[in-house]
Amino acid sequence: MSKNRLMAPGPTPVPEKALLRMADTIIHHRTPQFQAVMKGVNAKLKQVFRTENPVLIMSASGTGAMETSISNFLSSGDKAIVINSGKFGERFRDICLAFGVECVTYDVEWGRAADPAQVEKLLKDNPGVKAVYATLCETSTGVAHDIQAIGKVVGATPAILVVDAVSGLTADEFLPDEWGVDVVVCGSQKGLMLPPGLAFISVSGKAKELMESSTLPKYYFSLKAALKSHGKDDTPWTPAVSLVMGLDTVLDIILAEGLDNVVSRHALLANATREAVKAMGLELFAERPSNVLTSVKVPEGVDGKALVKTMRDVEGITIAGGQSDLSGKIFRIAHLGYMDKYDTISALAGIEMVLKNMGYGITPGKGVAKAQEFLK
Amino acid sequence: MSKNRLMAPGPTPVPEKALLRMADTIIHHRTPQFQAVMKGVNAKLKQVFRTENPVLIMSASGTGAMETSISNFLSSGDKAIVINSGKFGERFRDICLAFGVECVTYDVEWGRAADPAQVEKLLKDNPGVKAVYATLCETSTGVAHDIQAIGKVVGATPAILVVDAVSGLTADEFLPDEWGVDVVVCGSQKGLMLPPGLAFISVSGKAKELMESSTLPKYYFSLKAALKSHGKDDTPWTPAVSLVMGLDTVLDIILAEGLDNVVSRHALLANATREAVKAMGLELFAERPSNVLTSVKVPEGVDGKALVKTMRDVEGITIAGGQSDLSGKIFRIAHLGYMDKYDTISALAGIEMVLKNMGYGITPGKGVAKAQEFLK
Numbered sequence: 125m126s127k128n129r130l131m132a133p134g135p136t137p138v139p140e141k142a143l144l145r146m147a148d149t150i151i152h153h154r155t156p157q158f159q160a161v162m163k164g165v166n167a168k169l170k171q172v173f174r175t176e177n178p179v180l181i182m183s184a185s186g187t188g189a190m191e192t193s194i195s196n197f198l199s200s201g202d203k204a205i206v207i208n209s210g211k212f213g214e215r216f217r218d219i220c221l222a223f224g225v226e227c228v229t230y231d232v233e234w235g236r237a238a239d240p241a242q243v244e245k246l247l248k249d250n251p252g253v254k255a256v257y258a259t260l261c262e263t264s265t266g267v268a269h270d271i272q273a274i275g276k277v278v279g280a281t282p283a284i285l286v287v288d289a290v291s292g293l294t295a296d297e298f299l300p301d302e303w304g305v306d307v308v309v310c311g312s313q314k315g316l317m318l319p320p321g322l323a324f325i326s327v328s329g330k331a332k333e334l335m336e337s338s339t340l341p342k343y344y345f346s347l348k349a350a351l352k353s354h355g356k357d358d359t360p361w362t363p364a365v366s367l368v369m370g371l372d373t374v375l376d377i378i379l380a381e382g383l384d385n386v387v388s389r390h391a392l393l394a395n396a397t398r399e400a401v402k403a404m405g406l407e408l409f410a411e412r413p414s415n416v417l418t419s420v421k422v423p424e425g426v427d428g429k430a431l432v433k434t435m436r437d438v439e440g441i442t443i444a445g446g447q448s449d450l451s452g453k454i455f456r457i458a459h460l461g462y463m464d465k466y467d468t469i470s471a472l473a474g475i476e477m478v479l480k481n482m483g484y485g486i487t488p489g490k491g492v493a494k495a496q497e498f499l500k
Numbered sequence: 501m502s503k504n505r506l507m508a509p510g511p512t513p514v515p516e517k518a519l520l521r522m523a524d525t526i527i528h529h530r531t532p533q534f535q536a537v538m539k540g541v542n543a544k545l546k547q548v549f550r551t552e553n554p555v556l557i558m559s560a561s562g563t564g565a566m567e568t569s570i571s572n573f574l575s576s577g578d579k580a581i582v583i584n585s586g587k588f589g590e591r592f593r594d595i596c597l598a599f600g601v602e603c604v605t606y607d608v609e610w611g612r613a614a615d616p617a618q619v620e621k622l623l624k625d626n627p628g629v630k631a632v633y634a635t636l637c638e639t640s641t642g643v644a645h646d647i648q649a650i651g652k653v654v655g656a657t658p659a660i661l662v663v664d665a666v667s668g669l670t671a672d673e674f675l676p677d678e679w680g681v682d683v684v685v686c687g688s689q690k691g692l693m694l695p696p697g698l699a700f701i702s703v704s705g706k707a708k709e710l711m712e713s714s715t716l717p718k719y720y721f722s723l724k725a726a727l728k729s730h731g732k733d734d735t736p737w738t739p740a741v742s743l744v745m746g747l748d749t750v751l752d753i754i755l756a757e758g759l760d761n762v763v764s765r766h767a768l769l770a771n772a773t774r775e776a777v778k779a780m781g782l783e784l785f786a787e788r789p790s791n792v793l794t795s796v797k798v799p800e801g802v803d804g805k806a807l808v809k810t811m812r813d814v815e816g817i818t819i820a821g822g823q824s825d826l827s828g829k830i831f832r833i834a835h836l837g838y839m840d841k842y843d844t845i846s847a848l849a850g851i852e853m854v855l856k857n858m859g860y861g862i863t864p865g866k867g868v869a870k871a872q873e874f875l876k
Contacts, residue, residue, distance in 0.1 A: 143523040187737040321740030343598040361561040364697030
């Protein structure tokens with residue numbers, strides 16, 4: 125008997141209720157029956173995104189929504205600032221470059237948080253910037269950026285602020301309307317507890333105005349088409365019906381727990397993990413840690429890739445390794461979505477046992493006990 | 501007790517085995533466990549698409565794959581021929597226009613089939629055309645186009661032939677490699693018997709060469725990125741994991757029945773439906789009918805929209821109405837995917853009873869009896 129435990133920062137475990145909802149008979153999407161579901165989902169999405177702006181549903185991964193947030197607001201030769209502090213900041217930059225957008229990149233060392241004053245300086249030095257692209261939680265490093273402060277800085281300019289909240293939504297505190305975030309980009313397989321396949325994007329009034337002047341080519345990802353259909357609780361192209369049904373269920377689960385409680389739960393699990401990891405003698409990696417995941421430096425003498433592999437293939441616990449230059453140097457434990465204290469304790473227990481077997485000087489139980497202090 | 505029967509040309513019913521497979525624990529996509537599934541799926545997709553070319557999986561609806569087939573092969577100002585014989589031919593044209601491609605449209609009256617000689621003439625009149633966009637089954641009219649003959653004509657030129665087989669694949673006879681089709685575009689929610697959310701595209705050597713010179717912007721839909729990952733049984737962006745698992749199951753179901761048998765079954769159900777409909781005194785709409793669906797003219801004095809609505813909301817049988825100018829003028833019964841003779845008989849029985857209640861002079865049972873002659 126060996127269970128699979130998904131403790132990587134996406135895809136995350138899906139609640140059984142949602143799995144069963146998605147296994148129900150498929151219905152046709154151009155029917156009042158489906159539109160009734162969409163109507164409820166659209167209203168609940170605004171609550172969960174904590175925004176008054178429409179939240180559009182796309183059949184795509186989060187990267188599709190990131191592309192949408194570039195191709196629908198900018199024109200060839202436009203200037204944009206990209207805060208690049210990891211894998212997903214890089215992706216914003218790469219999409220800008222693919223679409224002929226002039227990219228002012230604010231390169232932040234991986235593991236560190238962006239400095240809002242630096243964003244302010246870049247905006248002053250580059251008048252005419254149309255949009256700033258930032259990340260709530262940079263999943264590749266575990267850093268949560270100070271979007272509230274960045275929002276204040278960008279809000280004072282004509283530029284729109286686009287935030288990749290693909291992993292951060294529901295885990296980190298995030299109040300887009302209050303903080304001056306114009307566009308929120310998200311995916312289904314993280315805090316929303318669904319399988320991958322849906323992406324989301326919200327659009328403020330300021331962003332809608334910019335949309336009018338955008339000339340970059342788009343069709344499948346056209347926000348104009350999506351907004352037009354959204355008004356009728358419809359979608360321009362065939363939606364991923366079963367995932368939308370699952371979405372209806374997970375949104376209910378999230379709202380029943382309460383948005384503040386969901387964030388607090390993530391914070392509690394993250395904090396317990398950080399303290400446990402320190403009690404194991406390990407070092408944290410992220411300067412300003414997110415509630416989404418805890419990134420930990422692989423200790424000297426331990427093969428970081430083998431650690432992740434053994435955890436997954438022997439213990440059945442999927443944690444994540446480091447990406448790009450961090451490969452083998454950090455490992456990442458998620459606290460994301462459908463997770464409770466015993467999931468966290470299991471992951472910590474597994475890490476202790478595997479590290480000991482790999483020759484790291486550790487007495488299994490030390491980290492777990494520390495976590496228990498917080499999770500009581 | 502009232503069951504829902506999905507008899508529209510997509511989304512189609514999903515086999516229970518696939519529904520349950522998709523309800524299994526989600527696994528992480530960057531693992532040897534998932535890559536083993538992808539390896540099998542990639543091999544089986546080539547069999548089901550009857551091609552030696554790689555078949556790439558995207559998280560998107562079929563429209564996303566249509567856009568991919570334009571943005572990855574063409575450059576701004578390039579000339580393309582679009583065979584426009586309905587809603588989905590129109591979509592190819594609209595995507596071309598959105599991307600700045602010069603579009604030579606061959607407008608075919610809705611309900612009629614494209615004339616390969618006309619395609620040949622357009623190719624002669626427009627030297628330098630880079631690609632021809634055609635549709636196997638035009639779902640909006642129920643017409644199956646003669647792709648074999650069109651392939652012969654296009655194959656004699658440097659242009660590539662792109663075929664939208666979103667609804668036609670597995671239902672209509674289709675041999676892309678033999679017929680000279682370079683790019684096949686498909687979706688998951690039709691003959692492949694899955695929920696919507698996956699799209700597919702195959703790429704021939706000739707198409708790969710054209711790809712090298714394409715300068716239209718793309719990122720999420722980049723075939724270069726997809727082909728690179730495909731070689732490692734991977735995907736560039738997070739794939740829709742649960743749908744891929746379901747795909748693994750439905751491909752097994754299709755291959756177990758046998759590709760020729762699957763097409764024959766569709767042909768049998770389509771033929772029985774056509775004969776039954778004629779026995780009811782109704783008139784068929786499509787000139788060269790596909791096995792995907794049967795489109796039927798709404799008889800004089802009957803409200804076509806009310807017919808579709810009553811079938812769905814009272815009888816629980818979802819058929820489709822007409823789109824655009826055909827709204828209210830035709831109705832469409834699918835034979836697509838996970839369907840057998842009793843599904844067809846149920847749909848016909850329902851139509852007879854609803855038509856009678858709507859005042860159309862019909863003795864219920866006549867059409868059903870005719871279908872039974874063929875379905876024995």
